[in-house]
Amino acid sequence: MRAKRKQRLIFVVVLLVGFSVAVALSLYAMRQNIMLFHTPSQVISGEVPENRLFRVGGIVVSGSVIKAEDGLTTEFGLTDLNHSITVRHTGLLPDLFREGQGIVAQGSLNEGGIFVAQEVLAKHDENYMPPEVAASLNKQGTFRPNQPQG
Numbered sequence: 001m002r003a004k005r006k007q008r009l010i011f012v013v014v015l016l017v018g019f020s021v022a023v024a025l026s027l028y029a030m031r032q033n034i035m036l037f038h039t040p041s042q043v044i045s046g047e048v049p050e051n052r053l054f055r056v057g058g059i060v061v062s063g064s065v066i067k068a069e070d071g072l073t074t075e076f077g078l079t080d081l082n083h084s085i086t087v088r089h090t091g092l093l094p095d096l097f098r099e100g101q102g103i104v105a106q107g108s109l110n111e112g113g114i115f116v117a118q119e120v121l122a123k124h125d126e127n128y129m130p131p132e133v134a135a136s137l138n139k140q141g142t143f144r145p146n147q148p149q150g
Contacts, residue, residue, distance in 0.1 A: 035106065037132040039080040048109060056085070056115055057104040057132050065099055078105070078115070080136055087115045094122040104132070 037055045038048050048054055061077030061084055068074070073090045076099075087105055097103065097120060105117035 037104070039082075039132075039136045040078055040085040041080050041083040041136075043085050043109070043115065044083045051108065053106060053108050053118070055104050055106050055132075056087070057102065057136075059102055060097070060099050062099045075114075078103070085113075085115055087117050087120075089117040089120050093120055096122040098122075102134075 035053060035055055036049065037057060040056060040058050042048060043056055048056075056078065058078040058080045061079050064075075064077035066075045072092070073088065074093060075086060075088045077084045078087050079085075087107075089105065089107075101122065104121045105115065106119040106121075107115055107117040110116050
């Protein structure tokens, strides 16, 4: 092999190794920031990460919304029609938040098993269901996409 060809080959190999290392490092860094989605059934069965933020989605249980005296803290039940969990949120809820509607909440579990939400995202129209919630309900056979939820 000639010297010039050998130099090119070494350059290409070093370039590929460098690129592979850069991709591996960026994927590792992004893995730490991924926000996973879980259903209430997965939360109850213990499939959720401890001491990490994650998203939980489902339908707000009718008659479960309790507002605290401070006017900002709200507790409500969230269900995937199989299991329910209690969600506590301090702050303003979206205008579209109401019982019987699909939501996604972002937060973490506290020691008492209550999901403490930092953010609550509500649906935007009559037939909307968060895709993750719809997929979970479809898997259980309880979701009817053409029927308004609630």
